[in-house]
Amino acid sequence: MTDYVARCRAAARDTIRAMNGGETVALYPSEGCDSVYLPPTDARIFARGILALADEIDGGEAEETASDSRPKVGDRLRVTKDNPRFCPVVTGDVITVVGTDYDHDSADCVRFLHGDDAYRWIIPLTAVEKVADEPEAATPADTSASPESYRASLLAQARDMMRGRDYTAADLIDLAAYLAG
Known part of the structure; x- marks a missing residue:
């Protein structure tokens, strides 16, 4: 030995x-x-x-596996099933991941906010798909909106996502920048 x-x-x-x-x-x-x-x-x-x-x-380490392709915080997902786990969403809705729960009892899940509700809803990955890179809010290129109103809409969207949490102006600006791509 x-x-x-x-x-x-x-x-x-x-x-x-x-x-x-x-x-x-x-x-x-x-x-x-x-x-x-x-x-x-x-x-x-x-x-x-x-x-x-x-x-x-x-017998040694296994071959390195492919990188983790599961959604991360900030990813946008399209719902593929109506009201999964009693969530207030239907097929076609787009959600933004605000948390992950990959150690959940029954399935890998992500968390999201809905409307003005501060509750972090849990939705299984089997009920969502990644959204192709497409803007969620109107961009200056596809509307007659000015760049200032586009940035304002991103800040409003960030504010809505942070509702019910303690945050700073820097947090909102960082999130708006992330949403802008």
């Missing part, structure tokens, strides 16, 4: 031993030892030994 030992820089009698514990990597300090101080080089060698033991136990 392979094991790796690291000897303390401050007290040579203090060691820590790493061994294959069957389904785990077992770490055993020497008797009476509560800490081991390693110089960086020795720490790296010991860490590589621990990684080798872990690979020995489970």
Whole structure:
């Protein structure tokens, strides 16, 4: 059985031993030892030994998976089912994610605000889809609105999203800038 030992820089009698514990990597300090101080080089060698033991136990790390494609705060989603989990939304409504709940009991969910309600509604990912990059509010390019009114509409939208929370003007401006893309 392979094991790796690291000897303390401050007290040579203090060691820590790493061994294959069957389904785990077992770490055993020497008797009476509560800490081991390693110089960086020795720490790296010991860490590589621990990684080798872990690979020995489970066959190594899995291939790196694709990046997490689940929605994040600020993402816009289109509802694909009427009133999922009794939410006050119907198919076609567009919501903005204000929180994520990926450890939910039954399914991955996101949270959103609805209207003037400060309640953070929970909706499962199975009831939404990502919205293609399209502006939520009118932009100066597609209306006769001035740039100032466009910015004002973004600030109003940000204010509505923050309703019921403590926020600063900087928070509103940051959110409006995010909404502008």
